[in-house]
Amino acid sequence: MPAYWLFKSEPDSFGFDRLEREGRTEWSGVRNYQARNFMKAMRVGDLGFFYHSSTKEPGIVGIARVTRDAYPDFTARDPKSEYFDPKATDEKPIWEMVDVAFERYLPRFVTLAELREHASLVETMVLLRKGSRLSINPVTKREWGIVLRIAERPAA
C-alpha cells in the first residue's frame, strides 16, 4: 500500500520538465528535520505530487515516484556543496535523501489558488496550512484522489 507525498521544487532550479528529461534524480539538500523525517518514512513505490513553488503561478504539475528508500545525503559532507553541513559526519550523517523518478504529468496543471477553492482540501492539506513552508508534505489518500479529480476536469 503506497503512501502519498508532495515534493516542492522551484522550477527555476529544478522543474518537473527536467525530471522528465532526466528520468530520475536524487532529492538531496533537504535541511529541515520534519521534511527529513517524512523522507525516512518513504518507501520505494510511494507516489508524490510535484509542486512548483516560488514562481508566478505555484501549483501541482505532475507525479513522481520514490525509487530508493532514504539514505545519507552526501551533499551534507561535501564542503563544496551549498548544502554542506559541518555537523554531519559519516557516523551521523544527520540528513537523508531519497531518489525519485518521473511518473507522469497531471492531465493539466492545478494551481495553488484552485486548490484553495476546495474546502475539503483546505481543511486538511498540509500544503494549504497557513504559514506552511515544508518542502516535503504528507498527502492523504483522500486528498490524493481529490486533486486527481480536479486535474481531470477542465480548468474553471
Next chain:
DNA sequence: GCCAACGTTGGC
C-alpha cells in the same frame, strides 16, 4: 519587494 510564518541559534 514586502512581509507573515516558521525553524534555528545562541546568550543567559
Next chain:
DNA sequence: GCCAACGTTGGC
C-alpha cells in the same frame, strides 16, 4: 530551558 534575534521560505 527560555526566548529574542536572525535567516529562510514562499505567496502575493
